[in-house]
Amino acid sequence: MKPAFIPRLINHPFGDPGLFVELRYEGRAMLFDLGRIDRRPAGALFKVHHVFVSHTHMDHFIGFDHLLRLFLARDRDLHLYGPPGFIDNVRGRLAGYTWNLIESYPLHLTVHEVGEQTVSTVALPARTAFSPERESTRPFDGILVDEDQFTVSTAHLDHRIPCLGFAVQEKTRLNVRPEKLAELGVPAGRWLNQLKSGVRQDLPPQTPIVAEWREAGESHSRSFRLGELRDLLLVETRGQKLAYVVDTIFTRENMERICELVRGADTFYCESLFLDADRHEATKRHHLTARQAGTLARAAGVQRLENFHFSSRYERDPSPFRREAQAAFRGELAPDVPD
Template sequence: MPNWLKSCIKLTTKEKRVSKKCTRHLQPDIPRAPPFKGMDITFLGTSSGSPTHKRNVSSLVLHLVTGEQWMFDAGEATQVQIRHCRTASMGRINRIFITHMHGDHIWGLPGLLSSLLIGIEECNQLHLYGPSSLDEWIKSTIRMSRTILPRNKLVFHPLDARQKGHFVIVDDDNYTVHACPIKHTIPCWGYVVEEKKTKGNIDAAKLTLMGIAPGPIYKQIKDQWDQDLIVLSDGIVLDRKSIMSEPKEGRKLVILGDTCDPSNIQEISMDANAIVHECTLPESMAHLSRQRGHSTATMAAKFASKIRAKSLVLNHFSPRFCDDTLRKELDLASRHYKGNIILASDFGIFQVAPNKSKSVG
């Protein structure tokens, strides 16, 4: 083999090693996903206004026990973040909820819609919720870029800024979602996702002692899980509380858009399992934060305490925040809220713990 050819082969091998090393360096450090708990949040972007080296702009994905994935906001490069993510999947997103029309919450949406609706991983139907002006913006962007989206696959649900209180926008067999206007510099919404009650567990041992063996009759019992008295096909009447654990209360998750005052959503947020609340500026800039329609960690902590939330997830940090500043803000927040406080990070996962069901009496 000629020497010049050997040199080329050596060079090519070296280039491959360098290329692999560079690729590894460019990949974000993504933690492995913990075992799924039925209501998990993956944060795709936790920065406010503009991205940083560690944080992209606003977006998160809610993973549900039904296999669905719901997205809340879609800032610039959200689609890229999904590609890097271990848990979020383009093919499973069937609902997107937009909180408001500021660019760091919506600029990734047109490209994402194109991929979801006409790309390789197209879905059957996609539901989009947001301000009424969102529809006009999407249509203008799609028209000017000469992109064709199949109309029958995108269902838009406009939110009326004139509506004062909360209202239901999703109500299916498993979940209810309320939307509620909250105070910001432009019309903005918060969302409350409520999991419906689930069936209690049958005490098979107790039923066996009563002479009721496992079989089709168990289905009759389960189908009447929400009744105090269970009537079987042979006329036998059973006290549900004596043979089944109490139905398990569903979880409640509050996800807020940008706000300096979310009090309008307080009523339906009470006793939430978790609240995701923005924390744009440090407490030293609290006055400016209110002027700009934003919150500090202390403001978020006070609201979480007011609604008796079990966990508070702080999100939407200004690029001016450094790790030391965030730790100081966390300390300040803990003075006003005694629950669990988490600082959201890109690709971080927060699990909303399931409620415990009461045992059979």
């Protein structure tokens, strides 16, 4: 079974950070951070439905205009999530342009500002020249998006300002055993989706599932119970998980929050602006070192660490960053200890 998410860093590791995650079976994509994105082909960016912005330092947000330019005349509903102050940041960027003559444009922005207690949402449609509509607030429970196939969760991290870390988790996969389906003698159909959705919702085992099909011009139907079909036909496998953490300081509290968010990820994308030799500079600037990225990845029990967002002061050679992070991740270099 192929992984559901296809992740790709937007730029080289010394460039603006950002992760493009394509949903393999849906033709859709998510974008984590909005730094320079103009090197990604427009065809890929058009798939984006959800954008998650860690914080609005320029290297994480300058791509907003490029995305807006691409989407402006399109019939699209684009959701943007960001930290406290995000709605003002988005509106500030929009206020830098003149918006007459777009009353007929169908583009619809929905902006979600993620506070520690609440998520505030506002709609900014092109047809009103991006004047706000339908403002609402909900309690913050760590989950930003909850769809049938996956969730996106977040944690507030400390970068001297709040900075959001993200994790995207595919829900448990339910695959049908083809040999058992053949033995049952009922062709695949909508009833299998009803079965999977019932199992995902944890419906009682006696819930009826009715399979209906046509064969040689005749209608057939057979009735089953959810529990018996689940035991006979379905195999459950853990879904894929990706995590993305940028621009944060190595403190005990951040470490706890990061470990909880990224625990068990298949791939953990983690910033490391500095090398261990410049640990004090990293602390001063509220950033991580490569050794700290490796320490976090090891503590969180991830499968694979990919560190990125390297400072340009290191002459554009990524290998010392990779070596240091992987050594700490594998335990060959002693873990760093938060202050």
